[in-house]
Amino acid sequence: MSRQGTRLDQKKVNSELFTLTYGALVSQLMKDYENVDEVNKQLERMGYNIGIRLIEDFLARTGTGRCYDFRDTAEKIQSAFRLYLGISPQIMNWSSSGDEFSLQFDSNPLTEFVELPDHCLNLKYCNVLTGVLKGALEMVQMDIASCFVQDHLKGDPCTELRVKFIKRLEDAIPAGED
Amino acid sequence: MTIHNLYIFDRSGILLYYAEWNRLKQSGITREEEAKLMFGMLWSIKSFVCKISPLDTKKGFLCYKTNKYALHYFETPTGLKFILNTDVNAQNVRELLYQIYRQVFVEYVIKNPECNLKEPIKSELFKSQLDAFVKQSPIFGLKSY
């Protein structure tokens, strides 16, 4: 029989190195684009590209199947945060229709040392996360939108990421078939 | 026991990778055409299986068997499709397919930023790793017959 789960090596990276790498990336983007909105967009795009690959790793690693409903999805997202960032955001503020929820972060390794300068208060520093969610869920046929409604870096008491379900994406029908 | 060949399709039906080991007879059509037929057949079988099912299916179509070979099908939630043809006696092929996905595909394609996920895989590393992985499997067998 083939072995199971033994070949995944537990590579660890120092969290400061990770935080500084992400910080250097964002501040370099700020220098290159000199425009906060453009930087937000670039971060999201990068996140998207991460997401469409990360989801495969997540599925391969956890062996999870399809979600039953959006609540199930929310829990899987939460477990992914634990797996990849070592944090467990709280799931809260469900909308009455059950298609929208918030992830609340008490701590966030991305923002550990960060203090936003006055000229980039519109910067969504962690916008890469919204992109990751979008990319990852799109790969499992779910179209979602997400945005930060509260940000610790801007003086809010916590960081809150709102996730909204839009629609299910259907599998494409192969060309020449009916 | 032996393994004949492997197809990997992406979600839109592009043949990402094809490999064969002990395939003694070719289909006589081009690889593109063969892939197209394969994908179309799977797509039809899948939707048929779902329609005919008396219960709500979750995993859906898994494999079919002829008197000469068996086709095993594994689809990830992201729509990647892995198809492995083996002889009829092979056991636990599904497990092997999952391991190929997990230990070879994810490691050497998904985590390789050079690999475009919408194009056929050209990575030599992936090729050699996959080949080694398949050959070390007990299903592969020592001698083909």
Place this chain on the structure above:
Amino acid sequence: MAVCIAVIGKENSPKYISCINPSMELHFQYKVHVSLDVVEEKLQAVSKPIADVTKEQYLGLLYSTEEHKIYGYVTNTKIKFIVVVDSSNTLLRDNEIRMMFRRLHSVYADIVCNPFFIPGEVISSKKFDKTVKSIMYGD
């Protein structure tokens, strides 16, 4: 506890100064400036003979006047921290001064890690300011 805390850059340019009484800032700037000469002297003295034994970053008392005592600390990246305390405050022991410097060093390391901070620039971080104030007031 302290009446003034200053951070001096590699090339002896002022990066940050904060004191309990803002109207005295200029006065303290002079004092800090004067003390830099002593820092240089001490650094040269330790760098020559027993370099490997004295990895000590704490420089101790730089000099004292009737009103104030001035202490210094230098990081391995040649950033100097200067703390001025009241001479009348006899409760302060060497250990507490060391403690202050250690906290100062660690909060300095934190703000250097801020990706938007450019090393060598004047420190304008509010977080740094807040922590320095709390060190000065001794809590």
